Amino acid sequence: MNRDVFLPVAAQPGVDTLVEMSQRAESLGYDRVWLPETWGRDAVTTLTCIARETESVGIGTSIMNVYSRSPALIGQTAATLQEVSNGRLRIGLGPSGPMVIEGWHGVDFERPLRYTRETIDIVKSVLAGETVDYDGDIFQLSGFRLRCEPPEPVPGIDAGGLGPKSVELAGRFGDGWHALMTTKEGLRDRLEDFERGGDLGDRDRSEQRVTLSLPCCALDDGAEARRLTRQHIAFYVGGMGTFYRDALARQGYEDTAHEIAQEWAGGDHEAAMAAIDDDLLDALAAAGTPEQCRERFASFADIDGVDAVSVSFPRAADPEQIDATLSALAPD
Template structure:
């Protein structure tokens, strides 16, 4: 049976407490994890610490933190600390992000993202072991680092996100899980083949690699409002967040639509960008509409063989009340 989790809102929320309240609501409804994206708002470790303090059973972790703005040793320390604070409920999610974020926001060179991710996985694990870290990689060389606290009693899984074939293969070969976002069922099936190839190359047991798929969802009695919010969310991601989402949609058979959305957004015509997103594309990549329709659309992703966890995400324009309504309507105990 596929688990159901929360992918907490990427858009700014009124306060840290309001984000914590959403996680608590998810815990009350039986959601498995509360995943927190880190973009341009509040930093993930601080918010996750607050969530850990205010919850008891729900798992938690970032989905994702990037592998450029913090050192791998620091992320190892962060993982150890959050595992302690959460009493063993933490799971680390990392990925390169993209040039728009890394170069534009953090002022770092977006170099060798796959190799960098691989070395982060290695180093974070070595830090979490509690042993002295002596690491000689292509990018990082560390000598003498060791935690000055006990390592976590419960091992911290280290997951990697990715959209392209090579990044997904890397997750299967080296990470404890893969985080996916914005895929059609067919597109996800294709990437799962890359994940399995990675597991074979790494001689991994498939049961040891957890697949988490975040689906943009909106379940409202006003179904048209829900679909409009989902449409605006996709237009923003394809048009404003660099090339990764556009390229991913293109690989999945929506090249013309992806380029039309991006072109309209770049020209400042937001309405045209929305018009480029057909109902077919909206339904193929998300679950939006009335509660009944959203539940039905979400189910097609949950039935894909190899997906362990469906994480319910939310359109960036949704109000707190609309997010709460969606959490309630799509809850595993509903």
């Protein structure tokens, strides 16, 4: 079981802070640092800085959206990051959601499954050093190949997804799947979708990876750790469109998901947080004292079919709280 780090999605004081977190993760024995890309610092520049200032820890995007860059550019970028990092890159791709794609990038959020599939196809061709002749529903490309040498080894391409069809797509066309906002029972359901996709694509499951991003907060003040994590979940379910709300509803928490969304939309964030009882918090996250957090983390790491668990942090956690959590959950 790999133990990774999902670097903070919230703004940090500077790129140097993210580099220092990555160096700290490396020194503690974590396997990989994943960097999200929303509307803050871009993933490519930041990961380049991290690659230059670390030696062994893997790097990855989780996730890079498939709308704001062309598939060919994603391929070029992956080849370059693989070179800069001396072979430590793994790529996470996905559609993100309409709030970000339309509201920030100004691009129509259309056909997310098809965009993801065609992007993966094209990126694989680019990274293989092939002349890209592609006749898709969305992209039609011809006549070009990567001008520099293709990377060796070729980095794996994981797909992000919450729903059954997107997870099946990850299994069929990707080298792995990134899971988040899921209970253990919900994760097992989606693993069935992933494996069904792998069967449809005649994939070798032993060569694919499932990575779970798990919200974690381990503090001596266990109550504060749980408050921060509860606020994090409420924000995603209530404030980030319908994807996380629907994912939670799909796992048997429909009434709670809609209550969180309604309270958050109405501006009562405390009520939205209160709708997440202790049982649900523990079903979605590992939060509390260091001992409680380690115990809960282990229960997710033991799920058959999960290859890596990423320590993710509450969006409101400060660098000191992030470091405390990193230390508490460091690999043995």
